[in-house]
Amino acid sequence: MAPVSDRLVTVFGGSGFVGRNLVRSLAKRGFRVRVAVRRPDLAQYLMTAGAVGQIRGVQANLRYPASIAAAVEGAEAVVNLVGVMHERGANGFDAVQAFGPGAIGRAAKVAGVKRFVHVSALGLHAGSESAYAKSKLKGEEAARAAFGDPIILRPSVMFGPDDDFFNKFAGLARMSPVLPLIGGGETKFQPVFVGDVAEVLARGAEGSLTPGATYELGGQEVLTLRQIFEFVLKTTNRKRLLVPMPFGIANVQATLFELARTVSLGLFTPPLTRDQVTLLRHDNVVTEEAARAGLTLEGLGIQPATVEAIVPSYLWRFRKAGQFENKVA
Template sequence: MALQAPAQQLVTVFGGSGFVGRHVVRALVKRGYRVRVAVRRPDLAGFLQPLGTVGQIHAVQANLRYPASVAAAVKGADAVVNLVGIMNERGRQSFAAVQANGARTVAQACAAAGIDRLVQISALGAAAESRSAYARTKAEGESAVRHIVPRAVILRPSVMFGPEDDFFNRFASMARMMPVLPLVGDGSAKLQPAFVGDVAEVVARGVDGALEPGRTYELGGPEVMSLRELVEDVCKVIGRKRLILPLPLPLAGIMARVLEVVDTLTLGLLPNELKLTRDQVTLLGSDNVVSAAAKAEGRDFAGLGIAPVSVEVEVPSYLWRFRKTGQFDTARAS
């Protein structure tokens, strides 16, 4: 059965006002879809309006911990995208509540509404046996979605970068403030950063129905680099020489525990650059790259005919603000 034209279709995007969400919304409205952005604070999603035409984007209140709000958000939709995920637990926003039970709630709402075009964002490294609660709950969410909506498409991106990212911007900010940059472990863990715009394009293709239903895609950029190499590149781009100090994983875990306590005692006022959790230490202790199986089966960017944007091309375009004289520091940028 042929799908209706995008302008006649409504797509609900959970988490559409976040870092990934704004790029996904942009990709969808460019195709002509009407987009319902389901977020906890719709009053803070007004910045999305200029991305589309009048009435094309509409924000509604929804919280994955409340099934009734999720059911209301998918009502009348032709497709659903779930982008909701967290890196830090706070209060009732736990990994289990958001990434496992939340994904299950979205899938159940889709099944009840007869929607089988569901795109679920997970993460590379998601595994039921992982020592990381983040990775375990991502895997639990995948399993629930696959069981409830078998035709759902699951995307597993590596760490994502873009102008609003919390990865390269974070290290650049630390390098601006601190003479020494602590590095979790020996910095040898391999990462394959993916440009958020490329990931958004794959999400949009999933909504189009252009991806094979029921498959899991792994999305990593063109470069596979160690954590140390990425941090060194950040320092080079912003023109700041910094001592990079490796922290053995046990010591990094102790430091993370101290920072967790400090963050709690200050009611979350600890600067984001200084926040570190034990679960993040666990994640940074292992590689995060596209598997050989995904490459062989065409379940990656190359298999989709997408030439992903490289870190080298994109990252300097937004890290200039961390140079000593900002955009005018052309000598250091060259």
């Protein structure tokens, strides 16, 4: 670990899945890290990732410009990781993902921040009807308009011990005898290890990436939804029926899930939303243009970690007998 310097990086949303990996990476590089979150008390566990006083949590809310300005003051670089997969009250897609990047970018520009790194998402299409995709694209535009030359990262679905992807599917397989292959299970993904994404983010914060460039981050393998389900079942030693589900039926099912959330006053979190069904109509893979331009993990000289090398190390807990399970159920 490098000695602690006086170089400061502010990470918005630093207490989440990606954030905790990034904070560790920055701390190892010797940066002081300011973790800007709505609930600093929930980020206290990050303090042990560095030396005493190296990592500090501060309160910041995207709806309050003064809190954003205070969070970026004195920072050399700012990283925005704030995002939501489900809309809840005031934390809707537009408020968080369309408005937020511009608010942070403006504050960073005024404060004289040298680098602004914004995390978007892979697989965005200008003509998409998905509210999530639209808000992500608006967020990229807002970041550019506010800061001028932000570094934008578009990762595919990320995996790691606390992910909401492989863990989610393994949990579903533990409870249900049937797994639905929405759209026939042909949608393609390029899952990327969260540690690799954190490495690129850290490079962006320290000034090793090209200002104004958009990087697309995907793993080594391109997998269909069907292949992902098959991998999860094999890894957790379970046999389940994979049933193709047309997009229309999946949309009806998602509507019922959303109705249940409304009736429960938000206590029920839908496992599938109509917006997610819409997203599944498009592949989530690195484009040929990004690959040719070297704006990928390989282009940065990073050998992506494979799904098979990482995911079994944490999915074993979904087996009937955990780590002691050897036979197919």
